[in-house]
Amino acid sequence: MIDLFYAPTPNGHKITLFLEEAGLEYQLHRVDIGKGEQFRPEFLAISPNNKIPAIVDHDPVDGGAPLSLFESGAILLYLAEKTGKFLSGELREREATLQWLFWQVAGFGPMLGQNHHFNHFAPQPVPYAIERYQVETQRLYGVLNKRLEKSPWLGGSHYSIADIATYPWVASHERQRIPLENYPAVSNWFERIRNRPATLAAWKKAEVV
Numbered sequence: 001m002i003d004l005f006y007a008p009t010p011n012g013h014k015i016t017l018f019l020e021e022a023g024l025e026y027q028l029h030r031v032d033i034g035k036g037e038q039f040r041p042e043f044l045a046i047s048p049n050n051k052i053p054a055i056v057d058h059d060p061v062d063g064g065a066p067l068s069l070f071e072s073g074a075i076l077l078y079l080a081e082k083t084g085k086f087l088s089g090e091l092r093e094r095e096a097t098l099q100w101l102f103w104q105v106a107g108f109g110p111m112l113g114q115n116h117h118f119n120h121f122a123p124q125p126v127p128y129a130i131e132r133y134q135v136e137t138q139r140l141y142g143v144l145n146k147r148l149e150k151s152p153w154l155g156g157s158h159y160s161i162a163d164i165a166t167y168p169w170v171a172s173h174e175r176q177r178i179p180l181e182n183y184p185a186v187s188n189w190f191e192r193i194r195n196r197p198a199t200l201a202a203w204k205k206a207e208v209v
Helices: 010-022 072-083 091-121 127-150 161-170 184-194 197-208
Strands: 002-006 026-030 054-057 067-070
Touching: 002 010, 010 072, 010 091, 010 161, 010 197, 054 072, 067 072, 072 091, 072 161, 091 127, 091 161, 127 184, 161 184
Parallel strands: 002 026
Antiparallel strands: 002 054, 054 067
């Protein structure tokens, strides 16, 4: 059993996507970040950066005590290694997958997060910031589109944790003022993931938790 501490944000969706794809048994624990529940001591004990998602695996592969992890990229890598799924054992595809996973967690997610903030949550408009992060968002979508013009999936021939990490951020493309028709390879990739049974299940779970 895996306990997932979660909110229905792009980073939270990454982990439900993986867990649904892998068919792992898990229990969702909603963390109401609007009410500051991420600062509770019991949550900080497993996620010291006070961010979701975080997990506690009660059945780690070493047979030891429950293992807690925070940071979405680290969680995805751990779950992929634990299950042997969505991370190729072939050297070149594995390394390509990890490169695109790290691209997502280091650049695509943070920059799009700033786009969300200045377009929707800043207490007053900051034109310079809005323009800066919009231009960077467009650049990153261009990078993603070029990759997907050459490869069906980010890591290569197989759906992987790189795709799982990136998809939930693209799912918010309208909030980022990004028309997907301008990025046809991304649009094709997006539709293929959106219609996967595990994706539908993960989004359905977010509606009721």
